[in-house]
Structure formats: structure tokens, C-alpha cells
Amino acid sequence: MDYKYTSLIISKRDISEVDRIYNCYTLEDGKIQAVGRGVRRPNAKLAGNLEPLTHCEIYVSKRKGLGNITGAIAVNNFLSIKNDFSAISRVFWALSHFDKLISQQEKDAYVFELLIAYLEAMEKLSGEKKAEYKFDIVTLGFLFRLTENLGYKIRVENCANCGRKITAGNENFFSAERGGALCAICAKTERKKVKNSDTSIKLVKIFLKNKISSFSKLEVAEKDLRELKLIWNELINWV
Numbered sequence: 001m002d003y004k005y006t007s008l009i010i011s012k013r014d015i016s017e018v019d020r021i022y023n024c025y026t027l028e029d030g031k032i033q034a035v036g037r038g039v040r041r042p043n044a045k046l047a048g049n050l051e052p053l054t055h056c057e058i059y060v061s062k063r064k065g066l067g068n069i070t071g072a073i074a075v076n077n078f079l080s081i082k083n084d085f086s087a088i089s090r091v092f093w094a095l096s097h098f099d100k101l102i103s104q105q106e107k108d109a110y111v112f113e114l115l116i117a118y119l120e121a122m123e124k125l126s127g128e129k130k131a132e133y134k135f136d137i138v139t140l141g142f143l144f145r146l147t148e149n150l151g152y153k154i155r156v157e158n159c160a161n162c163g164r165k166i167t168a169g170n171e172n173f174f175s176a177e178r179g180g181a182l183c184a185i186c187a188k189t190e191r192k193k194v195k196n197s198d199t200s201i202k203l204v205k206i207f208l209k210n211k212i213s214s215f216s217k218l219e220v221a222e223k224d225l226r227e228l229k230l231i232w233n234e235l236i237n238w239v
């Protein structure tokens with residue numbers, strides 16, 4: 001059987017002198033692996049369009065086991081990201097989380113769209129040579145959004161434990177185990193939590209409600225960015 005996939009190449013792995021296995025996230029079938037025969041030979045035409053972080057159409061011929069990639073057409077090479085160390089290091093960090101969070105062959109058109117929107121936002125930022133921390137904002141925003149889309153509800157409006165409204169100016173906390181922000185009272189009895197300011201929890205709220213393409217416009221202080229990273233670590237360790 002022959003299949004055509006709209007895909008994003010996540011990673012590649014050499015399996016012999018000349019062959020490679022590609023790990024791809026596809027619109028049609030979710031995460032799949034396929035073999036590129038002969039792609040490590042010099043002048044192999046396929047290899048260029050199958051580099052990690054390429055949005056491409058791939059053609060796969062499958063009988064049993066993993067299929068063989070018979071053709072690939074690049075849709076977007078994301079060259080600005082690939083030429084920018086700050087951007088690419090964040091993108092590969094995000095993709096490694098993405099890869100761990102996503103199960104095999106669970107298709108989700110919304111997640112595919114989210115991934116492409118994230119890469120397009122990073123590509124645009126790389127071209128604009130914006131401040132480095134903007135790469136972190138867009139990346140964290142994408143990851144919070146992804147986690148929520150995979151079914152982990154993050155509560156930020158109200159205390160995840162008692163339901164009291166999270167108010168500005170008060171001491172607030174975040175507990176991944178409880179599923180979101182905690183008021184100061186509930187936080188007293190919670191063992192695993194991170195302290196957070198109003199701003200960082202407000203940022204999570206913005207991430208969950210707005211388009212990824214708008215995240216790069218956010219101005220964020222270093223302290224709040226640090227808190228956001230702590231909240232993310234707490235969340236990913238729990239998930």
C-alpha cells in the first residue's frame with residue numbers, strides 16, 4: 001500500500017551504512033516512523049527534504065513493518081530557525097518534549113496545526129532578529145498549549161483546589177498535581193508546589209486563550225520568565 005502524509009520530521013536515526021529511520025508527526029496518522037533507504041549515500045536526493053524540522057509531504061510504501069519512504073516534497077524548510085542557534089536550540093528542546101508527550105499513531109489535526117503554528121512563529125522571530133527571551137516565551141506558550149490539548153486541564157482563573165478566585169496581589173502557588181493555581185490558604189497544606197506571581201499565572205492564561213502568533217508580542221520580565229519555566233518544569237514532571 002502507498003500512503004501520502006503531510007508531516008513534520010521530528011528526528012532521524014541511522015540504522016545502517018546507508019539507511020535511516022525517520023520519526024515524523026503526521027496530520028493523517030499522528031506520530032509514525034518510516035525508513036529512508038539509501039539516504040546516507042552521497043547525492044541521495046531524498047535526504048535534503050527529510051531533515052529534522054522540515055514540514056513536508058512524504059510518500060510511504062508499506063507492506064509489513066515500517067514503511068519505506070519513496071518520495072518527499074518540502075513545504076517549509078524553516079531555514080531561518082535552522083540558521084539561528086538561539087531559535088534552533090529552543091525548537092529542539094520543545095520537539096523533545098513534544099516527542100515524549102505524543103503517543104504513536106494518535107492523530108490530532110489540532111495538535112498538528114499547533115505544531116506548525118509554533119514553528120512558523122519561531123521562523124518569523126528568527127528572521128526579525130528579536131530579543132532572545134522572545135524565543136522562550138513562544139516556546140513555553142506552545143508547550144502549555146500542547147499539554148492542555150493533550151487533555152491536561154490547567155486551571156488558572158480559580159484555585160484548583162477550593163475554587164476561590166485567584167486574585168491579584170495575593171501570594172499564589174501552582175501545583176501540577178492539583179491541576180493549576182492554588183490560593184494561599186490551600187497552598188499551606190500542599191506539599192508539592194511552586195510559588196508564582198500574578199504575572200506568571202496571567203501569562204499562562206494568555207497562552208491558553210490566544211493565538212501562538214501573538215505570543216511574540218508579549219513583554220515579559222526576566223523574573224516572570226524564570227517563574228514560567230519553574231511552572232513548566234513542575235507541570236512536565238507531573239505529566
Ligand SMILES: [Zn+2]
Pocket residue numbers: 159160161162163164182183184185186187
Ligand atoms: Zn484554594
